[in-house]
């Protein structure tokens with residue numbers, strides 16, 4: 483390998499001086515950063531007991547704000563995709579040096595090709611005070627509505643994360659939350675206000691094409707007036723890009739899920755299917771799991787009678803498959819076999 487030099491200062495690559503995308507460590511920390519965090523980090527703290535809201539629940543992290551922030555950055559931001567670690571760095575850790583006037587001064591350390599590199603970093607912090615569910619209970623605040631978010635298919639982590647991301651942007655929600663409980667098949671959110679619950683459900687309907695059902699339950703009389711609790715059941719389709727589904731007897735791949743619309747591409751003819759909230763729930767869309775079908779690596783040999791002639795790499799078996807798209811002979815493709823039918827994954 484030829485010797486490499488820093489494009490800024492000209493220093494030569496060496497065991498203690500790795501070149502990081504054409505910069506030496508010194509110039510790297512001047513221009514770039516080992517991590518990238520959102521501009522503002524929000525910390526939600528219960529003003530009564532000091533618990534911190536973390537990944538859907540409340541935990542005690544001690545009274546020292548620096549320690550709390552340090553924990554959140556290292557254990558949440560750097561692992562959840564909310565923060566980014568520069569390519570090639572390992573053992574990245576963040577220390578909070580000080581917190582002043584809504585700004586946190588951090589010291590970032592990471593290893594690049596065996597060399598320890600560190601630099602400073604500043605991030606805005608915002609403290610939100612909200613009663614934790616325990617303290618809420620003690621204070622006797624009751625909830626008036628419960629939103630039960632469930633998925634049509636076994637709910638996946640990524641679906642829960644997408645839902646929480648959308649909800650985290652909703653104004654007035656956090657102050658209203660009495661309790662958030664995650665279950666294996668979904669999430670229950672207890673809220674102080676029924677109108678906030680409805681608003682929340684509508685956002686999920688709009689964003690995820692969720693199906694909404696409302697029910698009321700009498701909860702007795704409060705100062706002579708009859709009170710009912712509202713339960714809103716929110717069913718999200720729970721589909722993710724890349725999923726294979728069966729819709730009206732045809733296999734399709736999910737190409738996008740956003741703004742209340744699920745877009746599918748049929749595997750047989752490549753046609754696009756856009757399903758909005760109502761059509762999605764009218765048609766029977768069934769998510770297939772890798773247990774339902776087999777995927778084989780294969781090579782396109784040519785075309786015959788309008789069909790692609792494809793040879794499976796492992797077995798050598800040759801398949802004639804309707805192909806909505808022309809592939810050059812020699813192209814690697816994937817064959818999907820479901821119920822004895824073959825499709826090209828395109």
Ligand SMILES: [Zn+2]
Pocket residue numbers: 488489490491492493505506507508509510
């Ligand atoms: Zn340099």
Ligand SMILES: [Zn+2]
Pocket residue numbers: 528529530531532533613614615616617618
């Ligand atoms: Zn509390």
